[in-house]
Amino acid sequence: MDKLVIHGGKKLSGDVTVSGSKNASLPVFVSTILAPAEHEFSNVPFLRDINTTIKVMEQLGATIQGNGNVVRIDTRGIDKHEATYELVKTMRASVLVLGPLLSRFGKARVSLPGGCAIGARPINLHLKGLAAMGADISLSHGYVEAKAKKLQGARINFDISTVGGTEHLLMAAATAKGETILENAAREPEIVDLANVLIKMGARIEGAGTDTIRITGVSELGPVTHRMMPDRIEAGTFMIAAAITGGDVKIHNMQLEHLDALVFKLQDAGVEIINKDNVVRVKGPKKINAVNIKTRPYPGFPTDMQAQFMALMCLADGASVISENIFENRFMHVSELMRFGADITTEGNAATVKGVKKLSGAPVMATDLRASASLILAGLASDNTTEVSRIYHLDRGYEFIEKKLAGLGADIKRVQE
Ligand code: EPU
Secondary structure: OEEEEEEOOOOOEEEEEOOEOHHHHHHHHHHHHHOOOEEEEEOOOOOHHHHHHHHHHHHHOOEEEEEOOEEEEEOOOOOOOEEOHHHHOOOHHHHHHHHHHHHHHOEEEEEOOOOEOOEOOOOHHHHHHHHHOOOEEEEEOOEEEEEOOOOEOOEEEOOOOOHHHHHHHHHHHHOOEOEEEEEOOOOOHHHHHHHHHHHHHOOEEEOEOEOEEEEEOOOOOOOOEEEOOEOHHHHHHHHHHHHHOOOEEEEEOOOHHHHHHHHHHHHHOOOEEEEEOOEEEEEOOOOOEOOOEEEOOOOOEOHHHHHHHHHHHOOOEOEEEEEOOOOOOOOOHHHHHHOOOOEEEEEOOEEEEEOOOOOEOOEEEOOOHHHHHHHHHHHHHOEOEEEEEOOOOHHHOOOOHHHHHHHOOOEEEEEEO
């Protein structure tokens, strides 16, 4: 198993380029099930979760070719309608194949994903939506079995904002009969990227990016060529890397408008952010101000940036309160951050972080993807040596992170344990 060894205390500087978005690529790959054709995607990040999605698609009968960050998917040969536990348990987003398989074949059998380190993460709203569209759904032996001769358009009002649920029903509705209206839909930029792909395939979708999406089903969808949007969470992580080390970093291939909530909070913390000619320059402050955050669905502060922002607040001048409102167990980085000397207390979904003068390097363990990133950030800002183990979590979602950080002057190496 690999671990990262970081000798902290270096101010990061220079240029870094953000990769394509993991959370946009996963549903987009799955959406090709709907269109039996050859598709091409560029700016695809080289990640473990992308590999898992490729394996799921291959298991269904798709042919996939990769060349650097370009991936070609031929979905004409798909002849199976089952996603097994072995794959779904390693990446819960695989469950999104259910709706597209059901649309294409009238039946699908997909393993239930089960719990996750950051929360229970049920898929009840995905299933409720598919049932409203006429699917006959049953659960047996840990699998969801769904049948529908033809999915029918429906009006679906989500109880809570769900990114995966919105993506799932958007795909299912694209070739359903009649009109589907998704109300209280999630508005994340990844949903807009997925809608753009479906529209290029020939789908009729209006309102993606707002809380009401209207989809008029079409009888068939065709091939698509698409460049994936940049990964906003990777970009945000580099912004905090610059901020926490008091560095000066220029970030390329990012869409700053996707990170408004983070930008406002970083500015309140004293970080300077300059957006010029599509390059975002981030300068860390001498003194970090304490700032409160509450995670919310987009355009609120992203839960996927909470752990990294907490690392920054560990070194703030004063106390901040960080409230996690999306997942019920997303504070596992707290006890690891305390191993660096951070002063954090939690009560329910709120963590009070009292800034300390310095963090000191420590051996720590990654518990989930974004938690791993927060430990690296703390390590970069610490004196002495930090060892982050269990970094397989990190490899799910950050492309070449240690190489990118080393390119900015960080002393960081991947070694085998
Ligand atoms: N929820 C339900 N029922 C459902 C669906 C969701 O109760 O049927 C709950 C969840 O348990 C959670 C909340 O609704 O408490 C929001 O979950 P959502 O469905 O929005 O999350 P997701 O689609 O499973 C995606 C990202 C996550 C990101 C969340 C929130 C992908 C592959 N994953 O998950 O990304 O945290 O949206 O923005 O897009 C990550 O990249 O590290 C990551 C965890």
